[in-house]
Amino acid sequence: KEKGAAVSTRQDVDANGRPISRIIKKGVKDFNFGRTLGEGSYSTVLAATDRQTLREYAIKVLDKRHIIKEKKVKYVNIERDTLNRLTDHPGIVRLYYTFQDERSLYFVLDLASGGELLGVLKKMATFDEECTRFYGAQILDSIAYMHSRGVIHRDLKPENVLLDDQMHVKITDFGTAKILGLRPPQRDGVEDTAAAGDPMDGAGSDRAVSFVGTAEYVSPELLTDKNACKASDLWAFGCIVYQLLAGRPPFKAGNEYQTFQKIVALDYSFPDSFPEVAKDLVGRLLVLDPAKRLPIEQIRGHPFFEGIQWGKGLWKQKAPRLKSFV
Ligand SMILES: C[C@@H](Nc1nc2c(c3cc(-c4cn[nH]c4)ccc13)C(=O)N=C/C2=C\CC1CC1)C(C)(C)C
Numbered sequence: 240k241e242k243g244a245a246v247s248t249r250q251d252v253d254a255n256g257r258p259i260s261r262i263i264k265k266g267v268k269d270f271n272f273g274r275t276l277g278e279g280s281y282s283t284v285l286a287a288t289d290r291q292t293l294r295e296y297a298i299k300v301l302d303k304r305h306i307i308k309e310k311k312v313k314y315v316n317i318e319r320d321t322l323n324r325l326t327d328h329p330g331i332v333r334l335y336y337t338f339q340d341e342r343s344l345y346f347v348l349d350l351a352s353g354g355e356l357l358g359v360l361k362k363m364a365t366f367d368e369e370c371t372r373f374y375g376a377q378i379l380d381s382i383a384y385m386h387s388r389g390v391i392h393r394d395l396k397p398e399n400v401l402l403d404d405q406m407h408v409k410i411t412d413f414g415t416a417k418i419l420g421l422r423p424p425q426r427d428g429v430e431d432t433a434a435a436g437d438p439m440d441g442a443g444s445d446r447a448v449s450f451v452g453t454a455e456y457v458s459p460e461l462l463t464d465k466n467a468c469k470a471s472d473l474w475a476f477g478c479i480v481y482q483l484l485a486g487r488p489p490f491k492a493g494n495e496y497q498t499f500q501k502i503v504a505l506d507y508s509f510p511d512s513f514p515e516v517a518k519d520l521v522g523r524l525l526v527l528d529p530a531k532r533l534p535i536e537q538i539r540g541h542p543f544f545e546g547i548q549w550g551k552g553l554w555k556q557k558a559p560r561l562k563s564f565v
Pocket residue numbers: 276277278279280283284297299318332346348349350351352353354355398399401411412413
């Protein structure tokens with residue numbers, strides 16, 4: 240049975256009252272497919288309703304031939320393996336099961352009906368401090384969980400931070416994630432994970448990294464020595480907090496190359512109205528040396544997050560009404 244396979248069993252009993260479990264694998268015909276929610280580089284995410292339970296899902300459809308032709312099989316496996324590791328946190332999109340037909344692979348996932356955080360931010364222009372604090376805290380809590388499970392996201396950005404029907408965070412798009420502690424194929428078998436929670440975890444592990452994230456959120460270490468580590472996600476987190484309050488990312492230039500030049504030169508500045516306490520936090524995250532970025536436990540304790548109830552309470556409370564930073 241494939242891990243996390245789509246099964247639902249009906250408990251029947253035989254003549255002697257012994258239970259017979261019948262495995263029913265769900266397939267395409269069990270769903271009504273709706274609108275397209277998002278297009279990835281080699282996948283489409285559609286809204287879908289389970290015809291039997293009427294529950295709504297997002298289904299990521301991948302074209303098998305295209306994946307093989309584009310040599311993306313590795314990324315599909317990384318995404319599935321990552322999602323199968325990140326199953327019990329409210330801030331991560333959940334993969335319920337997968338199935339396939341002759342043409343496609345299907346991932347059945349949480350539907351984040353609030354859409355992308357980027358879309359909401361564009362409508363609001365900016366978030367006020369209270370909203371930035373709440374969404375920043377939920378994103379940080381989700382990053383902490385990913386890192387505790389040995390996963391580096393590597394492409395965190397407002398497009399990948401989705402919102403559910405309660406306007407709570409659901410992080411998505413793990414095709415470019417890095418799972419720590421997996422023996423990279425070509426290494427001499429040396430474990431490359433230090434103690435869990437080490438922000439430098441993953442540094443120096445995948446030399447020939449062929450992947451670079453989205454220009455505005457790429458960390459300097461990925462540009463200079465081609466290595467992403469856990470602290471790379473904290474650099475992206477700093478960029479997201481800046482963008483929520485300022486309405487634009489800290490490093491943005493006319494083209495990608497100029498954006499990269501600004502990043503490695505730490506060439507950014509705060510708008511005058513940027514709150515001092517947020518300047519201090521962002522200033523401790525947008526640090527060129529990954530080892531010198533504020534570790535997660537100290538971010539949680541930073542004055543900017545004063546009043547945040549970490550843990551379950553953060554995910555039970557009502558999301559604040561969205562207000563702009565004026
Ligand atoms: C980032 C991603 N976009 C999206 N990925 C997912 C969505 C999603 C939903 C809306 C949306 C909902 N309402 N209005 C818009 C807009 C974009 C979405 C969802 O609900 N559930 C799982 C998803 C992804 C799961 C993936 C880990 C496997 C790209 C652009 C790559 C397709």
